[in-house]
Amino acid sequence: GAGVSQSPRYKVAKRGQDVALRCDPISGHVSLFWYQQALGQGPEFLTYFQNEAQLDKSGLPSDRFFAERPEGSVSTLKIQRTQQEDSAVYLCASSTEGVPTYEQYFGPGTRLTVT
Amino acid sequence: DQQVKQNSPSLSVQEGRISILNCDYTNSMFDYFLWYKKYPAEGPTFLISISSIKDKNEDGRFTVFLNKSAKHLSLHIVPSQPGDSAVYFCAATQAGNMLTFGGGTRLMVKP
Numbered sequence: 001g002a003g004v005s006q007s008p009r010y011k012v013a014k015r016g017q018d019v020a021l022r023c024d025p026i027s028g029h030v031s032l033f034w035y036q037q038a039l040g041q042g043p044e045f046l047t048y049f050q051n052e053a054q055l056d057k058s059g060l061p062s063d064r065f066f067a068e069r070p071e072g073s074v075s076t077l078k079i080q081r082t083q084q085e086d087s088a089v090y091l092c093a094s095s096t097e098g099v100p101t102y103e104q105y106f107g108p109g110t111r112l113t114v115t
Numbered sequence: 116d117q118q119v120k121q122n123s124p125s126l127s128v129q130e131g132r133i134s135i136l137n138c139d140y141t142n143s144m145f146d147y148f149l150w151y152k153k154y155p156a157e158g159p160t161f162l163i164s165i166s167s168i169k170d171k172n173e174d175g176r177f178t179v180f181l182n183k184s185a186k187h188l189s190l191h192i193v194p195s196q197p198g199d200s201a202v203y204f205c206a207a208t209q210a211g212n213m214l215t216f217g218g219g220t221r222l223m224v225k226p
Contacts, residue, residue: 004158033213042119042204042216043159056213091158095211102147102211106158 002026004107006092012113013082021077021110025094032075033104034067035091043091049075082114118142119207121217129225134192136220138205141186145207149214150179150190153202162203163190195224 005024013019025032031050035043036059045059051072060067064082069075079086089111093104119140128134136150146167151159165172165179165188172179178191192199202221206214 031211035214035216040218042121042206042218043214045213045215048213059213093158093214102208103149103161103164104214105161106151108156108158 004092004094004105006090006107006110008110009108010111010113012115015083015114016081018078018080019082019112021079021090021112023075023077023092023094023107025073025075025092026105027073029094029096029105030072031095031104032069033093033095034075034077035093036061037089037091037109039088046077046090079112082112084114087112087114116141117218118145119205119215119217121203121205121220123220124218125221125223127223127225128195130197131194134190134195134199134222134224136190136192136203136205136222138188138190138217139186140188140207142207142209142215143186144209145215146210147208148179148181148188149206149208150177151204151206151216152199153204153219159204192222195222197224197226200224 034046037043047067048056049069064080066078089109091109093106095104149164150162153159163177181188202219205217
């Protein structure tokens with residue numbers, strides 16, 4: 001079956017531009033997560049949705065970052081007024097209800113480069 | 116503070132030998148642990164996991180060991196194959212919420 005897909009795969013933005021990153025989770029997966037991965041580091045949590053409800057956004061680094069999942073499937077991560085420190089790979093993951101396992105399935109990521 | 120640490124940034128082993136990747140954690144509330152494998156330009160791929168109520172889980176060539184008292188887990192790959200060359204991340208979660216990742220270990224398996 002189809003896995004998690006993300007678009008675009010690569011995005012170059014000039015400092016100050018707004019960007020929107022899209023995630024299509026595995027069909028039927030209730031939970032959706034966004035992570036940010038800087039070069040040479042492990043992914044770091046940004047935000048979490050259960051269906052359309054954003055249950056945790058504690059990892060969003062600033063109020064320039066905003067995520068939504070209005071119909072409980074596709075999600076968009078928006079970054080306003082991009083800055084160079086926003087350059088990273090943005091990963092989306094989805095999972096079913098947890099018990100008894102908590103595996104998350106990742107998309108290929110969007111590599112954002114802010115110039 | 117880093118709640119999940121992988122202290123070896125890289126590991127090189129000979130094909131056919133055992134690869135042992137290590138991971139330490141500090142948060143005793145973690146109740147589930149996972150290993151992911153990542154190739155360049157791809158997202159992490161789930162490999163194997165273990166619940167905190169177990170101390171070992173095996174899947175083919177891959178075995179994960181958990182030592183709760185030491186807050187330490189390890190991934191054993193036997194025998195190692197060149198196709199196993201990738202970056203391996205350990206991750207931990209509490210009740211299925213967000214994953215907390217280590218910094219990764221790059222494994223190189225030499226033919």
